[in-house]
Each structure stands twice: as C-alpha cells, then as structure tokens.
Amino acid sequence: MMELPPTRAGHVGRALSASAILLFLAMPIVIILVTSFGADGIGTFPPKEYSTRWYEQMAAPGGNWATSIALSSLVAALTTVFSLILGVTAATALARGRLPLHAAVYGLVLAPMLIPQVVIALGLFLFFEPAGMLGSPLAIALGHTVLAAPIAILIMISTLKGIDERLEDAAASMGAGRMTIARRITFPLATPGLIAAAVFSFITSFDEFFIAQFLSTPDTRTLPVLVFNALQFDVDPTVTAVSAVLIALAILALALVALVRKLGGHRTGRSALPVEPLT
Amino acid sequence: MRGHRSRTALINAVPVTVFLIVLFIYPIIGVLSLSLKGDNGAFTLHWYTDALSGANLSVLISTLRISAETAVLSLLVGFVLAHAIARMRPVFAALAMLIVVVPHFISALVRTYGWIIMLGEHGLINTLLTSAHAPGAPYSLLYNETGVVIGTTSVMLPYTVLILQGVMRGVDSRLLAAAAGFGASRWTIFTRIYLPLVAPGIGTAGLLSFILCLGYYITPALMGGDQQTVVAALIDQQVMKQDQWNSAAAFGVILLLLTFAGLGVLGLARLRRKKAHARRSSS
Amino acid sequence: MPERTNSLTAGKLSADDLAAVLAPRSNAPTGKSLSVTGLRKSYSGTTVVDGVDMEIAAGEFVTFLGSSGSGKTTTLMMLAGFTEPDSGTIEVDGRDITALNPGKRDFGFVFQQYLLFPHMTVAENVAFPLTLRGVPKAEIRRRVGETLEAAGLSKFAGRKPRELSGGQQQRVALCRVLVYRPPIVLMDEPLGALDKKLRDQMQTEIKSIQRELGLTVIYVTHDQEEALVLSDRIAIMKDGRIEQFDTPRGLFEHPRTPFVADFLGAANFLTGKVEETTADGSTPVRLDTGGVLKARPHPCAPGQRVRAAVRPGKLRLVRAEESCCSGTVETAVYVGSLTRITVRLDGAAPGTPPLRIETAAAPPRPGERVCVTADREDVSVFDESDGG
Numbered sequence: 001m002m003e004l005p006p007t008r009a010g011h012v013g014r015a016l017s018a019s020a021i022l023l024f025l026a027m028p029i030v031i032i033l034v035t036s037f038g039a040d041g042i043g044t045f046p047p048k049e050y051s052t053r054w055y056e057q058m059a060a061p062g063g064n065w066a067t068s069i070a071l072s073s074l075v076a077a078l079t080t081v082f083s084l085i086l087g088v089t090a091a092t093a094l095a096r097g098r099l100p101l102h103a104a105v106y107g108l109v110l111a112p113m114l115i116p117q118v119v120i121a122l123g124l125f126l127f128f129e130p131a132g133m134l135g136s137p138l139a140i141a142l143g144h145t146v147l148a149a150p151i152a153i154l155i156m157i158s159t160l161k162g163i164d165e166r167l168e169d170a171a172a173s174m175g176a177g178r179m180t181i182a183r184r185i186t187f188p189l190a191t192p193g194l195i196a197a198a199v200f201s202f203i204t205s206f207d208e209f210f211i212a213q214f215l216s217t218p219d220t221r222t223l224p225v226l227v228f229n230a231l232q233f234d235v236d237p238t239v240t241a242v243s244a245v246l247i248a249l250a251i252l253a254l255a256l257v258a259l260v261r262k263l264g265g266h267r268t269g270r271s272a273l274p275v276e277p278l279t
Numbered sequence: 280m281r282g283h284r285s286r287t288a289l290i291n292a293v294p295v296t297v298f299l300i301v302l303f304i305y306p307i308i309g310v311l312s313l314s315l316k317g318d319n320g321a322f323t324l325h326w327y328t329d330a331l332s333g334a335n336l337s338v339l340i341s342t343l344r345i346s347a348e349t350a351v352l353s354l355l356v357g358f359v360l361a362h363a364i365a366r367m368r369p370v371f372a373a374l375a376m377l378i379v380v381v382p383h384f385i386s387a388l389v390r391t392y393g394w395i396i397m398l399g400e401h402g403l404i405n406t407l408l409t410s411a412h413a414p415g416a417p418y419s420l421l422y423n424e425t426g427v428v429i430g431t432t433s434v435m436l437p438y439t440v441l442i443l444q445g446v447m448r449g450v451d452s453r454l455l456a457a458a459a460g461f462g463a464s465r466w467t468i469f470t471r472i473y474l475p476l477v478a479p480g481i482g483t484a485g486l487l488s489f490i491l492c493l494g495y496y497i498t499p500a501l502m503g504g505d506q507q508t509v510v511a512a513l514i515d516q517q518v519m520k521q522d523q524w525n526s527a528a529a530f531g532v533i534l535l536l537l538t539f540a541g542l543g544v545l546g547l548a549r550l551r552r553k554k555a556h557a558r559r560s561s562s
Numbered sequence: 563m564p565e566r567t568n569s570l571t572a573g574k575l576s577a578d579d580l581a582a583v584l585a586p587r588s589n590a591p592t593g594k595s596l597s598v599t600g601l602r603k604s605y606s607g608t609t610v611v612d613g614v615d616m617e618i619a620a621g622e623f624v625t626f627l628g629s630s631g632s633g634k635t636t637t638l639m640m641l642a643g644f645t646e647p648d649s650g651t652i653e654v655d656g657r658d659i660t661a662l663n664p665g666k667r668d669f670g671f672v673f674q675q676y677l678l679f680p681h682m683t684v685a686e687n688v689a690f691p692l693t694l695r696g697v698p699k700a701e702i703r704r705r706v707g708e709t710l711e712a713a714g715l716s717k718f719a720g721r722k723p724r725e726l727s728g729g730q731q732q733r734v735a736l737c738r739v740l741v742y743r744p745p746i747v748l749m750d751e752p753l754g755a756l757d758k759k760l761r762d763q764m765q766t767e768i769k770s771i772q773r774e775l776g777l778t779v780i781y782v783t784h785d786q787e788e789a790l791v792l793s794d795r796i797a798i799m800k801d802g803r804i805e806q807f808d809t810p811r812g813l814f815e816h817p818r819t820p821f822v823a824d825f826l827g828a829a830n831f832l833t834g835k836v837e838e839t840t841a842d843g844s845t846p847v848r849l850d851t852g853g854v855l856k857a858r859p860h861p862c863a864p865g866q867r868v869r870a871a872v873r874p875g876k877l878r879l880v881r882a883e884e885s886c887c888s889g890t891v892e893t894a895v896y897v898g899s900l901t902r903i904t905v906r907l908d909g910a911a912p913g914t915p916p917l918r919i920e921t922a923a924a925p926p927r928p929g930e931r932v933c934v935t936a937d938r939e940d941v942s943v944f945d946e947s948d949g950g
Contacts (some may be wrong), residue, residue, distance in 0.1 A: 008454050014359075014363040015363065016364070016365065017359050018359065018360055018363035018364065018375065021359065021360055022378045022379075023355055023376055025379065025401065025436065027380050027393070027397055028390055028392075028393025028394050028396070028397050029382065029385065029389075029390065029435075030351060031393050031396050031397050031403065032389065032392060032393045032396065034328070035396060037299055056508065059332075059496045062461075064305065070338075085294065086294055086295045088290075089291040089293075089294045089295065090291065090292060090294070090295035090315045092287075092288070092291040093287075093288040093289070093290075093291035093292035093295075094288075094292070096288065097285055097287055097288020097289075097291065097292075098285045098288060099285065099288040099289065099292055100288075100289065103295060105295070106302075108295075108296065108299050108300075108303075109299070110296060111299075111303070112299070112303055113553065114490065114542060115529075115535065115538060115539065116493055116494020116495075116511065116534045116535065116538055117494055117496075117511075118494045118511040118514050119307060119310060119494060119531040119532075119534055119535050120303065120306070120307070121305025122306075122310055122514060122528065122531045123303075123305075123307045123309055123531075124302065124528060125309045125518060126306060126310060126313060126524070126528075127302070127305070127306040134449060140325055142302055143302070145298070145302070146299070146302050148304050149295065149299075150296070153295065159503075165523075167506065170415075181480060192461075193353055197283065200384075203384060206386075207386035207387070207388070207389075209384075209386075209387070209388055209466060209496075209497060210496060210497075210511075213519075214515075214518065214519075215517070218556070224386060226391070227388050227392075229409070230496070230502075231388070231392055231395070231501055232500065232501060236358050239392065240392075243386075243388075243389040243392050243393070244545070246385065246386045246388075246389045247385050247389060250381070250385040250386070251381065251385075253384065254381060256382055257304050266437055
C-alpha cells in the first residue's frame with residue numbers, strides 16, 4: 001500500500017503482533033509433537049526424558065488404539081470412494097454442463113458445510129438407528145460423505161474449470177470420441193485435483209468426531225471418538241502419540257497435495273475452505 | 280455434441296442430489312418432525328417451551344454468548360493478522376498463511392488437546408508468566424470461558440483471515456493515496472476510507488464465525504467448565520445418556536433456525552451490495 | 563532458455579520438406595470440395611449467421627474476413643461441427659455432413675490458442691490423432707518423426723508444450739493436424755497471437771504447404787493483409803452475411819457494395835447524379851460538389867442519384883482539365899514511400915470528410931489549389947440506397 005510511507009513504530013508493531021499471534025497458533029501443535037516423545041506423558045513441558053513408549057503402546061496389536069485406527073482407516077477409505085464418485089459427477093454437472101436449477105443444486109452441495117454438524121449427526125442417528133446400522137462402518141462412512149463430498153465437489157469444480165474445454169474440442173476435431181477424450185485428455189489433466197479431493201475426503205473422515213460419536217457403539221469407535229473419550233474421562237498419555245500421528249498425517253497429506261499440484265504444473269483447486277463461494 | 284450438454288449435466292447431478300436428499304435433507308426433516316411430536320405421537324410445542332426455559336435457556340444463552348465472543352475475537356485477531364500479512368514480503372506472507380491454514384486440516388480434537396497442555400495450570404503459558412513474575416500468575420485459562428474462546432477462536436481464524444485477506448486485496452491503494460493527497464491523517468484514512476471498504480468482508484467473516492461456532496462442540500466440551508455447556512453438548516447428552524431424542528431434536532431445530540437467520544443476514548447483505556452495484560452500473 | 567530467444571530460426575518450418583513428407587504419391591490434389599447452403603444460426607433471438615451460401619473447390623484457400631461480430635467464427639464453428647446450425651446444409655464432395663460430430667468429419671482444425679495438450683510431449687501431441695486412427699505403433703513413430711523433422715522441431719520432441727515459444731507451439735499444432743492428412747483444414751485466426759514478423763513468416767509457410775499438398779483450407783481472420791496474402795478467394799462478412807466472395811483482385815477492383823469498397827483498403831465516397839452515358843460506355847457522374855467523374859459502366863438511368871467510390875491511391879492530382887474536381891489541400895503528411903494528402907473540395911457540405919489521396923509524386927503544400935480526377939476503371943458506382 002502506498003497511502004503514506006509506513007512509520008517505523010507501525011512496522012515494528014505490526015510485525016510483533018503478527019509474530020505473537022502466529023507463535024500462539026503454532027505452539028499447541030509443536031507442544032504435542034514434542035510431548036509425544038516425553039517419557040513422563042503429559043507431565044511437564046518440555047519433557048525431562050525422551051522415549052517412544054507411547055508410540056509402541058499405540059501400535060500394540062489388539063489394543064483399543066490399533067483397532068480404532070483400523071476402523072477409522074476403513075471408514076475414511078469408503079468415504080473417499082463415495083466422495084470421489086459424487087465429486088466427479090456433481091462437478092461435471094456444475095462446472096461444465098448447462099444445468100437447470102444450477103443454483104439450487106449448488107446450494108444443496110454447500111449446505112452441509114454450513115449447517116451445524118450436531119444437527120446433521122442427530123439426523124443421521126435418527127436415520128440409521130431404526131435400521132439397526134449403528135456402529136456399522138458403512139453407516140459412518142455414508143455420514144462422513146455428507147461432510148466430505150461437498151469439499152471434494154468444490155475441489156473438482158475448480159479443477160474442471162481450470163481445464164480449457166477447448167482442449168476437448170481440439171481432441172474431438174481430430175476424431176476422438178467422448179470416452180477417448182475423457183480417458184486421454186480430461187482425466188490426466190484432472191489427476192492433481194482428483195488426488196487433492198481424495199486426500200481431503202480421507203482426512204475429513206479420519207478426523208471427524210461428531211457423526212462418528214453419534215453413529216458408534218461401544219465396540220466400534222473411530223479414532224477421534226477414542227481420543228475424545230481419552231481426553232474427557234481417562235487421561236491416557238498414549239493420546240499424545242496418537243495426536244502427533246494425526247498431525248503428521250495432516251501435514252503429509254497437505255504436502256502430497258502441494259507436490260502433485262506442482263508436478264501437474266497447472267493450478268487447480270485452490271482452497272478446500274468454503275470461503276470463496278461465500279464472499 | 281454440445282446439444283446434449285444439459286442432459287448430461289442432469290444425469291451427472293443425479294447422484295449427489297439423491298445422496299444429499301436421502302442422507303442430509305431427509306434426516307433433518309426427521310429431526311424437525313421428532314421435535315414436534317409428543318410422547319404419544321401427537322403434535323406439541325412442549326419440547327420447544329422446555330428448551331426455552333430454565334436451565335436449558337441458560338445453555339442456549341451461553342452458546343450465543345460464546346459464539347459472539349468468538350466472532351469478535353477472531354475478527355480482531357484475524358484483522359491484525361490479515362493486515363500484517365498483506366504488508367509482509369511474499370516469503371513471510373506465505374509462511375504466515377501456512378501457519379494460519381495448515382491447522383485447519385489438523386483434527387480439531389488434536390488442536391484442542393494442544394491448547395489444554397499449553398494453557399493448563401502448569402502449562403507453558405503459566406510457567407512463562409510465573410517465571411516472569413506477572414502479577415496474579417498462574418492464571419486459570421482452562422475449564423472456563425477464556426479457555427473455550429481461545430480454543431474456538433483458533434478454529435475460526437483460518438476462515439476470518441482468508442475472507443479478510445480477500446477484501447483487503449481488493450482495496451484499490453490509489454484511493455488511499457488520493458486521500459493522503461488531500462492531507463488526510465493516517466487515522467482518518469483508516470477509519471473513513473479503509474474500514475468502509477473492507478466492511479463487507481468484516482461482516483461476512485464475523486457472521487460466518489458466529490454461525491460455525493453455534494453448533495461447535497469439541498472445544499467447549501474439553502476446555503470449558505459447567506458454565507460453558509453449549510447446545511451441541513446438551514444434544515449429545517440427551518441422545519447418548521438420557522434418551523431424550525425429542526428434546527434433542529428441538530434443540531437441533533433451534534440451532535438450525537439460528538444458522539438460517541445468520542445465513543439470511545449474509546444473503547441479504549450480499550443482495551443489497553449487488554443491487555447497489557447494479558444501480559451504479561446502470562446509471 | 564536459448565531456444566526461446568531464438569524462436570524465429572529454431573524450429574523453422576521448411577514447407578517444402580513438410581509437404582514432401584506428407585504428400586501422397588500421386589499428384590492429384592488431396593483436398594476435397596465443400597458446399598454450403600443456407601447456413602443460419604441465432605442465439606437467443608440474435609441472428610449471428612444469416613444465410614451463408616458458398617461453393618469451395620478442392621484445393622482452394624478460402625478466407626472469411628470480417629470484423630468481430632461479423633459471424634465469421636460462428637460460420638467456421640458450424641463447418642467444424644462445434645456449433646449446430648439452425649438450418650442449412652454442409653456437403654463435402656457431395657456428401658451431406660451437417661449432422662456429423664466434429665470428429666466424424668475428418669477435418670483438421672487449427673485453433674488460435676494452439677490448444678496443445680499440456681500433459682503430453684510434443685511428439686505425443688503429434689501422435690495423438692494417429693493413435694485415434696489405429697495406425698500401427700511403428701508407423702506412428704515414423705510419421706511423427708518425419709513430420710517433426712520436416713518442421714524443424716525434432717529437438718523439441720520430448721518437451722512439454724509450455725517449454726516452447728508461441729511460434730513453435732503453433733507449428734506443433736499445425737503438425738498435429740497435417741500429420742493425419744485431413745482433406746480440409748479449418749483455421750481460426752491461427753496466427754493471431756504471434757508477433758508481426760513471425761506472422762509474416764508463418765503465412766508464407768502455411769501458403770506453400772497448402773499449395774504443395776493441394777489442401778482445401780478455410781481460414782478465418784480479421785487481418786486484411788493476411789487474407790490478401792494467403793487466399794485464393796476471400797469471403798467478406800458483415801452482419802452474418804457474405805457481402806462479397808471473390809478473388810483478392812476482384813474484391814479490390816470491383817467491390818460490389820460500398821462496405822466492401824471501404825472495408826478493403828478504404829475508399830473516398832462522393833455523391834452525385836448520373837448523366838447521359840457517353841459513347842465509350844462509361845458512366846459520368848455529376849458530383850454535388852461540382853465537376854464530373856467518369857466511372858465504370860453501371861446499369862443505371864440518367865438522373866439517378868449515386869455514390870462513387872475511389873481508393874486514396876487511385877485519385878490523381880491534375881492541372882485544371884474538363885472533368886476534374888477542384889479543391890484546396892488541407893494537410894500533406896509524408897509517411898515513407900508516399901504522401902497522404904487531404905483535400906477539401908470546393909462546395910463540399912460542411913461536416914463531410916475531406917478527400918484522402920495517396921501519391922508518390924511531389925506533393926502539394928497545404929493551402930495550395932488542386933484539381934482531382936481518377937481513371938474510370940478506378941471509380942465504382944453504387945446506388946445511393948446501398949448501405950456502407
């Protein structure tokens with residue numbers, strides 16, 4: 001900005017306040033990562049002694065943690081498949097076609113991102129309870145898809161809009177049929193977006209607590225449900241290691257998406273936050 | 280081949296529409312009808328009068344209060360951050376955005392846990408403040424409203440920063456330069472030119488954090504005390520422990536209506552801006 | 563990148579080589595004829611193309627020339643099959659293809675934006691149409707290699723399109739179309755995004771490939787010079803109709819409408835009344851400003867009001883003779899090879915533009931009295947009711 005040259009005081013003030021806020025935001029995450037290697041669990045920060053015992057406990061086969069990690073992975077994988085199917089079809093309709101009632105469908109897609117999750121979770125509970133599907137990984141995955149599909153759809157819409165439709169025209173003019181165009185032109189160009197959609201669907205499900213809480217039974221608890229219980233009732237230091245793994249997973253996922261986009265060389269799917277359609 | 284476009288679009292729109300109608304709209308209608316049904320199945324508003332009285336009402340009020348406090352705090356912090364980021368060198372700005380946005384993709388449970396460790400009586404903050412001999416340290420930052428609002432604010436911050444950044448980028452700096460050219464002071468430029476220009480973004484960001492906070496559960500449940508019981512926690516209790524589904528449904532509908540009201544305000548504000556814009560461009 | 567800075571010479575297309583690689587063994591033209599009847603298209607009530615009829619011979623280079631909104635691109639898109647006409651037929655060698663998908667027409671299409679597939683290498687891009695046609699792998703490799711070699715693009719075969727300059731990308735796009743030997747190639751302002759120097763060079767290359775291969779090319783541009791350089795015939799389009807479809811010379815020397823006269827190389831318009839036809843067959847026009855201008859024979863009755871059109875370069879400054887128009891020089895600007903003069907005729911109504919004259923002879927000075935005339939072959943006459 002160029003209205004007036006910035007004063008030194010203003011400059012220093014801005015830099016200091018921003019740094020303090022950013023540090024404050026980053027600290028909880030750093031603390032978890034460090035504490036998870038502390039021998040004495042949640043005791044003190046920084047820990048006096050370091051060990052990997054909580055990680056070993058987390059991964060102990062047959063234990064609560066290992067079981068729920070397996071369940072969460074299954075649910076997240078199912079959610080990813082469902083979200084990708086919905087994401088690709090819905091984005092094709094919304095980004096490419098001349099869809100009648102475009103605004104209505106778009107609004108329907110955005111709605112789950114804005115409606116309180118507790119209401120969605122309650123509704124799903126009332127939906128699956130009579131069917132005796134509580135605790136079923138399929139039910140939890142379908143529930144998670146309500147939250148993950150809109151994200152996948154937004155990413156795919158932005159991906160498809162980033163692909164020049166006339167490339168498909170060019171292929172058609174050389175004699176390529178619809179399937180060939182989809183397989184050899186559109187799909188390869190949409191791959192970075194597809195990977196981003198898959199990654200964000202997966203971590204949305206893997207981290208989701210509320211719907212899983214409502215749809216779970218004492219025998220089937222996803223990882224976030226177990227973490228929540230551990231935090232609220234019995235403080236099990238293993239939870240720190242689990243949290244650290246979840247942080248690592250999220251960062252790896254984001255790095256993967258960034259890498260794929262860089263390799264793809266063209267910008268697709270900017271933001272997974274529903275901020276753009278709202279402003 | 281372009282003639283078939285709207286048909287192809289319709290076919291492609293079917294899966295998501297069916298899915299969301301069955302697993303999103305229909306269940307919400309289920310919640311609505313349950314909230315209006317008495318124990319004998321007849322129509323009643325009993326659950327709503329119940330929800331809006333006594334201890335239940337105070338839960339609703341503290342939910343609104345916490346949401347409002349969060350909206351204000353995340354606006355303030357978000358504004359300071361977005362404003363600073365807009366003036367940083369690109370490398371630092373990217374790094375700052377990374378710190379703001381990456382946590383959004385980390386489980387809220389995990390972040391809340393981080394806050395719990397950090398804000399506890401023997402946590403990092405209190406240890407630092409005590410050793411700095413801050414008057415009154417250690418402070419109680421956990422299991423009270425301070426803790427809840429710090430936690431929820433950190434959850435909403437990515438939204439507010441992104442929205443505010445969007446509007447700040449849209450401000451034509453030549454307008455500010457023009458104001459400076461007339462001899463306006465920094466304060467005048469900021470309050471009379473800059474703030475009105477970014478006001479729509481401030482409104483959107485504040486309302487959005489408020490709406491998203493209404494149904495939020497994890498942070499109040501883990502970082503709050505008895506005074507910070509929110510509607511979502513009450514619903515969870517009523518379903519999981521007390522089998523009072525109808526009452527839970529009534530609370531769900533109240534949350535839904537509050538959300539719609541917030542979204543309605545957002546929509547109206549957008550409509551007004553659009554209309555004003557249309558008037559301007561047509562004249 | 564050194565190649566990029568040197569894009570004019572690197573990847574220089576050798577038209578003769580390319581034609582030799584692509585040409586079939588026989589000498590017969592590979593192009594096909596195209597016949598268009600009553601082509602119409604409107605979008606939500608606005609007519610964009612309003613009845614286009616044309617016969618294009620095999621091996622002919624035809625250009626649609628017009629300003630934006632004239633309907634030239636829509637017409638091309640209908641020929642290509644990307645846009646469905648509301649009515650009308652398109653025939654190739656007598657076969658009706660109006661209802662066929664773009665891919666079924668076996669046309670080649672060169673786009674202004676190149677539209678190379680960004681995820682494929684240059685070689686893969688050129689191979690793409692061949693793989694669609696089920697050409698054996700070994701032959702694909704050979705033909706792609708030969709084509710790129712002839713186009714001087716061999717060393718870019720393994721590169722991605724974004725690593726190439728604009729000119730190189732358009733050459734690849736051209737190779738990608740020519741490699742499958744379509745009998746009819748449609749080009750939508752293919753050189754529009756290139757700088758002037760590169761455009762001139764590519765024009766020559768496109769023209770000689772077309773001639774060598776006997777391709778039928780239908781080209782769209784808004785650049786007059788480009789149209790004149792490339793085309794056997796030019797269709798001048800305005801408001802969705804063809805104003806005139808003729809050879810460049812025909813259009814230039816015998817414009818059929820005032821619009822064509824003015825659009826192609828600008829014209830001075832002078833209003834007047836036709837006098838009795840003279841013995842030599844020319845049409846004398848008594849100008850409103852005074853003086854008589856002899857024009858080409860034109861079927862019109864004496865006394866009819868007409869507009870006479872003369873190009874700036876065809877007006878001559880003469881000493882006062884019988885049939886010349888006198889006026890005063892307003893400006894004279896030397897622009898290199900010639901001088902641009904404006905002359906206000908005596909008796910010209912206020913507000914009418916002055917005559918524009920281009921001359922290589924020693925120019926008069928502003929304020930000097932002059933007399934203006936033109937050879938009758940250079941004067942076209944239009945009924946006053948004609949637009950333009």
